[in-house]
Amino acid sequence: MTPAGASRHEQLMEELAIHIATRILKRPGRIILPDEPLLSSGLIDSFSLVDLALFVEDQYGVRIADTELNAQTFDSLAQLVTLIADRQADA
């Protein structure tokens, strides 16, 4: 990954971590670790997952299909960031 790509990756990670902590968990101080399981642990429930997908689609212009909203597609912040970056690169 190029330095610019790495920096973009980190920025995405930070933005999403803030969104999840403040808007979904309603705990602004909560630190979301990159590899922390979000879905399989129950931290993000199925309703909030759709909200997260809508946020990602609005904010980053990538589509996450309804059939992809599960822990097999992404379960952690790092996996979500990779998915967004891959789809942005494909677009």
Added chain:
Amino acid sequence: MSLAQIAILIGLAVLIGRLKRARQHALLAVSTAAIFWLQPAEPVATLGYWLPFGTMALAVVAWAFTAEPGARSWRKNWVSAALMIGIVAAIQVDGASSRLLSAAVISPPVSYVLLGSLAVVGLLALGVRVRAGRTVLSVGLAAVLVVAFIILKTPGLANVIVTGLRSHVAGGDPSPIQGAISWLGFSYVAFRLLHTIRDSQAGRLPELTLGEYVNYVIFFPSFTAGPIDRAERFVKELRQPLVLTNDDWLDAGTRLVFGLFKKFVLADLLAVISINDVVVPRIHGAGWMWLFLYAYAFRIYFDFSGYTDMAIGMGRLMGIRLPENFDSPYLKQNIALFWNAWHMSLTQWFRSYVFNPLTRSLRSSPRPLPTWTAILITQVVTMVLIGLWHGITTSFALWGLWHALGLFAHNRWSLWSRAALPDSWQTAGGTPLAGVLGTFLTFNYVAVGWLLFGLSSPALAWGALRVMVGAG
């Protein structure tokens, strides 16, 4: 399925797993024959033939309506078509004379079968030829599936159909069977077909040949009791060259042994002390009622997860890794985690095609509902539909509602407790004591819900609950 049937299917899975190039065709042949062989006797004798025939017809027609152009060529599909026609014809002959293949199959006259086959070929040709209008065709097919599902799952409607059919059989119907129609595997087949129809409309369905598609829909290990795999996953496995390692054999054997033990030892033993319509009115002690309810809770788990283990084991023998359906559901610390671990392939299906689109639509609306209202609506709609998938009765609807309310209450509690209480209070990820308490509450909530699932009427369930709390 009986123990003997399962033993034969395991043997066939081992044989198919030894094949290299012919694996797909052998699998198709065995699955086609198996759905006729496993079909139980029906209250209208020839339905024992027509229902599996209908399964094949639906699968073939759905393929024609969803297949990508590259997959439709005759060259890619003629062997599969010939195999299916040959087996369906052979079973018609067998069911009209010796009935060697299946005692339950009493064949209709050959002229009727030819007419039925012509109708299927006509729809197949229509689906393959037509360019515009395929969406209309597939929406029509989805509607047929949903209507058939409603008729089969509604006891009153199914009885009307049976009575009507019996009265039209000249000279009286020879079937000694009473009761409703039992279309083996239809609940699972319908959901696989609906998934492929929907994904085809969204442009997400991979290119599938006729053989691959029908193999996916009627894959014999998961035909009667799931799991509901996804087509793209299944076909990826089917296309890979099969190399079974020692680990594969060990895993498959372990799953099969566990599955057989769960189903035929644990579940069948627990059935003796489980709640049912006959025994519940005779139980007057709260402790006994709880005991019978707990026994039912474990019986249904061992029964269902035992079948899943066997399906996964058989699939493994043929190089197909079916998805897991259970992940220690009774050890989960809250009801949301329980539903991530119970009948996982069905709940994932409902999330993909009901819950997520409905939530998305409510949340994207120009005038969105308050969050709590949207959550309540989506949970109730999804869980009641999951309940009705088991049968269109008040009890199953109430069972779904019970779980929807549990999920809603959990959602509200999580939101409040995350903001108001320290992490250690969370049932998932908190202290061990909070986890144990969460598991205890979740298991008992689920167990009480089984009253509605295991007894045929809400009145019986209510009576049992009253006894359990000492008010009966």
